[in-house]
């Protein structure tokens with residue numbers, strides 16, 4: 001089967017380790033299921049894997065990809081929940097110390113087939129196309145949990161979304177607007193700021209610009225480049241929810257502001273299967289659909305990765321085998 005795999009890792013030249021080639025079809029262990037992938041989406045996570053972050057070198061070659069929607073051997077249309085945990089774990093699976101995301105320990109979704117634990121299959125609503133559904137399990141689920149589980153935001157509150165063009169950020173803008181929040185977004189790029197407003201942001205600003213009012217929460221995935229602005233933009237008692245650090249993980253903590261204004265900094269990672277089901281119900285109920293920037297054939301995966309690395313994306317990149 002055709003697959004896009006990580007065969008070597010380089011922090012400077014991540015694409016040098018990407019191989020799009022035939023691989024053996026996966027075996028299906030007891031309790032697992034095969035999904036014939038109809039659509040898979042790219043995430044920044046796949047670039048981190050090629051850079052050597054989060055994927056151990058002794059696991060190579062590894063099929064990349066966290067997200068997929070497809071059809072099981074017995075004909076069910078499904079979305080794949082990307083978090084694989086200990087089968088004996090109970091409760092919030094994002095807190096399972098043994099959890100991993102597809103393509104870290106188990107072969108990923110950028111392939112004609114992927115094999116996952118049967119409990120990771122979630123029925124795909126008929127209202128969503130395979131391409132739309134394939135955007136949900138990582139970026140959209142992460143944004144959903146940040147906004148609705150971790151932030152404490154209530155309808156009518158103000159939220160700032162940093163780095164408007166990103167996969168998580170576009171999801172957060174659209175979901176926040178659908179939930180009745182006042183949405184500010186930032187981007188380095190003027191065209192992306194205009195698109196953020198089309199997507200649902202009430203106003204979009206240059207990265208680092210002063211906002212018209214302080215916000216109740218910030219959705220932060222950019223990291224070092226925007227952290228200081230995120231801290232300064234919060235009202236006293238506000239919440240900074242962070243799930244990524246694309247521009248670097250070690251900003252100034254701004255401790256004086258943190259304690260004096262009684263800010264809360266909350267980490268967030270992926271989401272639960274239940275949150276994925278809630279997210280899909282929200283999409284069906286509101287008509288909200290993931291923003292797909294481009295659909296490419298799996299054979300042209302390298303072009304998608306190049307766009308992701310260049311930051312030249314607005315929404316999600318989808319690959320179809």
Ligand SMILES: NC(=O)c1ccc[n+]([C@@H]2O[C@H](COP(=O)([O-])OP(=O)(O)OC[C@H]3O[C@@H](n4cnc5c(N)ncnc54)[C@H](OP(=O)(O)O)[C@@H]3O)[C@@H](O)[C@H]2O)c1
Nearest residue numbers: 044163164165166167168187188225244245246247269270
């Ligand atoms: N913890 C989790 O469960 C989880 C899940 C999903 C993603 N993540 C992490 O979250 C981050 C974003 O993921 P993604 O898939 O949404 O990535 P992405 O689509 O590549 O988006 C990254 C965005 O960050 C902004 N950005 C990048 N470098 C910047 C800089 N130097 N200064 C200002 N802005 C910058 C860009 O926005 P503009 O061009 O608009 O400025 C870009 O669109 C990644 O680090 C990823 O690993 C974590």
